[in-house]
Amino acid sequence: MSRHGQASRYQMRRNARRMRRYGIQPMATVNDLDIPPLAIVGISRLAWRYRSELAPLTIAASILLTGMIMRRWSPEWWPAVLISTIAITSALAIGGRWVNLPRPIERGYATVTTAFAGTWLTLAAYLGPFTPPLPAVLSAGAFVLAVPWWTHRRRRARVRVERTLAAWPDIAQAVGLTGSRIQSAIVDLWGYRVRLRLGRGQTVEDAIRQMPALESALGTRRGAIRIQPVPALANRADVRVIEKDPHADAIPWPGPSITSVKQPVKLGVFEDGSSVRVSLRRRHGLFGGIAGAGKSGGVNVLLGDLTACPDVIIWGIDLKRGMELMPWASCLDRLATTPQAADTLLADAVAILDARADHLAQQGLRVWDPRPDAPALIILVDEYAELIEEAPGAERYADSIARRGRAPAVTLVAATQRPSQRAMGKGAVRSQMDIRLSFRVREQRDVDLILGQGMLKAGWHAHRLDAPGKFLISAPEHDVPRRARTFLLDDEGVQRTAERHAPSRPQLDAVSAAALETRADAREPLRAPEGVSESIAGTSPRHARSNAPEDAEGALIAALAAAPEAGASVADLMTATGMGKRWVYYRVRALVDQGRAVQVARGHWRAAPRSATGS
Ligand SMILES: Nc1ncnc2c1ncn2[C@@H]1O[C@H](COP(=O)(O)OP(=O)(O)OP(=O)(O)O)[C@@H](O)[C@H]1O
Numbered sequence: 001m002s003r004h005g006q007a008s009r010y011q012m013r014r015n016a017r018r019m020r021r022y023g024i025q026p027m028a029t030v031n032d033l034d035i036p037p038l039a040i041v042g043i044s045r046l047a048w049r050y051r052s053e054l055a056p057l058t059i060a061a062s063i064l065l066t067g068m069i070m071r072r073w074s075p076e077w078w079p080a081v082l083i084s085t086i087a088i089t090s091a092l093a094i095g096g097r098w099v100n101l102p103r104p105i106e107r108g109y110a111t112v113t114t115a116f117a118g119t120w121l122t123l124a125a126y127l128g129p130f131t132p133p134l135p136a137v138l139s140a141g142a143f144v145l146a147v148p149w150w151t152h153r154r155r156r157a158r159v160r161v162e163r164t165l166a167a168w169p170d171i172a173q174a175v176g177l178t179g180s181r182i183q184s185a186i187v188d189l190w191g192y193r194v195r196l197r198l199g200r201g202q203t204v205e206d207a208i209r210q211m212p213a214l215e216s217a218l219g220t221r222r223g224a225i226r227i228q229p230v231p232a233l234a235n236r237a238d239v240r241v242i243e244k245d246p247h248a249d250a251i252p253w254p255g256p257s258i259t260s261v262k263q264p265v266k267l268g269v270f271e272d273g274s275s276v277r278v279s280l281r282r283r284h285g286l287f288g289g290i291a292g293a294g295k296s297g298g299v300n301v302l303l304g305d306l307t308a309c310p311d312v313i314i315w316g317i318d319l320k321r322g323m324e325l326m327p328w329a330s331c332l333d334r335l336a337t338t339p340q341a342a343d344t345l346l347a348d349a350v351a352i353l354d355a356r357a358d359h360l361a362q363q364g365l366r367v368w369d370p371r372p373d374a375p376a377l378i379i380l381v382d383e384y385a386e387l388i389e390e391a392p393g394a395e396r397y398a399d400s401i402a403r404r405g406r407a408p409a410v411t412l413v414a415a416t417q418r419p420s421q422r423a424m425g426k427g428a429v430r431s432q433m434d435i436r437l438s439f440r441v442r443e444q445r446d447v448d449l450i451l452g453q454g455m456l457k458a459g460w461h462a463h464r465l466d467a468p469g470k471f472l473i474s475a476p477e478h479d480v481p482r483r484a485r486t487f488l489l490d491d492e493g494v495q496r497t498a499e500r501h502a503p504s505r506p507q508l509d510a511v512s513a514a515a516l517e518t519r520a521d522a523r524e525p526l527r528a529p530e531g532v533s534e535s536i537a538g539t540s541p542r543h544a545r546s547n548a549p550e551d552a553e554g555a556l557i558a559a560l561a562a563a564p565e566a567g568a569s570v571a572d573l574m575t576a577t578g579m580g581k582r583w584v585y586y587r588v589r590a591l592v593d594q595g596r597a598v599q600v601a602r603g604h605w606r607a608a609p610r611s612a613t614g615s
Pocket residue numbers: 249250251289290291292293294295296297298417468469470485486487488
């Protein structure tokens with residue numbers, strides 16, 4: 001055969017292959033005899049192409065068929081089907097998040113669908129699948145449950161991406177990456193990610209050069225594609241397609257992402273939609289930025305994750321009278337809201353650090369491995385600059401923790417509005433901060449104060465961040481400036497999360513508790529000056545969340561009931577409850593409104609006569 005004949009035959013085969021891929025039949029092959037098989041092939045292709053949309057129908061048909069088979073051959077199995085249904089439904093409701101059902105609504109849907117299918121099958125096996133009203137119930141149920149499936153955003157996105165990528169061989173040829181293949185694709189909230197196996201001799205650099213062509217071939221907007229190498233393999237590339245700007249709107253907090261402080265916390269989302277994960281294990285952290293830049297939001301997200309971990313104890317220092325950290329009080333082991341109390345708290349932390357270091361040395365160990373019975377201790381300081389100004393003694397302790405706290409797992413996370421030279425430039429604290437988050441700063445020089453010398457020049461432009469919650473992160477695993485945004489955890493979210501996590505907070509380990517006892521024995525308890533909020537740390541060197549709001553409420557009611565004729569003062573009530581002035585005022589006013597307390601003089605209250613012995 002001539003060379004030309006071979007080429008055209010090859011061309012015809014290639015065209016036929018292409019037409020088949022798109023479900024088009026070559027006209028030349030159509031004759032009367034071919035029509036039925038062609039119709040079957042065409043319908044099968046359509047069914048395969050729209051398999052996701054047809055899934056509810058397919059599943060309903062399979063359930064009907066299973067019901068028929070069971071009724072015919074094993075009707076006595078109905079109790080087993082019922083028990084399996086209950087077991088699977090409960091497992092989905094409780095553990096659905098571990099089988100790719102992260103949102104409660106998705107878990108709810110999976111649970112209801114499974115319960116419906118299992119119950120119907122049980123009845124079908126027991127009564128027969130065609131016993132009225134079972135056929136009608138199956139049809140109606142399948143239709144009702146199909147609606148959320150058809151409208152589900154993630155499913156539709158996955159199908160759309162699958163269809164786009166089905167044409168990859170042609171796309172690859174068009175952009176000069178012939179021979180490359182798609183190994184896997186993951187669809188997420190912001191777009192999709194593809195692992196590419198490059199053709200023989202192709203490199204990631206070839207793919208990066210073809211990025212504009214790839215954007216055109218995939219029909220994305222300009223600049224929507226990022227390509228990264230896969231360090232372990234030179235012939236692989238990760239292609240990220242960003243369809244929706246992750247930072248366009250606030251990103252709701254998706255719930256805790258960790259169950260141990262040893263796992264990296266998830267603070268937010270980078271511009272390319274990937275998660276900002278950073279390990280806090282034996283590391284100090286610094287959150288800096290101007291007022292309103294979103295530091296407290298970042299601290300809330302951090303606390304949302306940390307309070308979910310049974311192997312970390314959290315202490316807080318909040319010199320804004322507890323305004324930021326008080327909502328987390330039920331999850332914090334201690335909370336200091338005055339400079340004196342902060343001083344005591346940090347001194348206690350140093351005592352724990354020393355005791356743990358001694359214990360490690362005695363045991364011949366190098367580091368404290370956090371466990372629920374030997375938790376890490378993280379001290380969260382809101383407004384670190386204020387602390388250093390108002391409690392100069394605290395600086396020494398903070399310095400000591402910053403220098404020596406890593407091995408015994410006693411670490412600091414400081415947030416500050418003013419990364420002043422005084423607070424940040426002196427001592428070891430800033431230089432020991434392994435993780436630094438810079439939210440928006442006003443002055444360019446603040447970038448270097450928060451992130452470190454030379455960072456502004458190196459492109460870390462935190463002064464250009466343009467919305468609250470946006471930040472740059474510098475940490476061992478994040479060494480290039482990439483814009484990120486924290487999740488948004490609103491006040492109700494904080495309250496709900498704190499309530500959920502409070503019951504499973506751990507106790508301090510024996511070594512640390514003994515160190516605090518020793519310190520308590522060697523010290524006079526501090527007295528709160530009149531009108532000053534005595535923090536938990538100030539009233540007692542050891543506080544085991546008994547002063548969390550629920551318990552504080554009980555202590556308040558008891559103190560009002562035990563108050564003398566002249567009533568209890570705010571200071572008395574603050575001492576009794578361990579809570580701040582604002583909290584006491586707020587709660588006493590609520591009790592007065594409920595008729596459970598009365599004001600007997602200016603600034604003095606006692607329980608209303610009828611509730612004095614009551615709750
Ligand atoms: N990730 C975010 N996404 C959207 N909005 C946010 C985000 N973080 C914070 N905000 C908004 O910005 C406001 C200020 O945030 P935040 O209180 O955390 O700032 P801040 O830096 O702690 O300020 P301050 O130092 O005064 O406490 C919040 O009320 C919230 O509406």
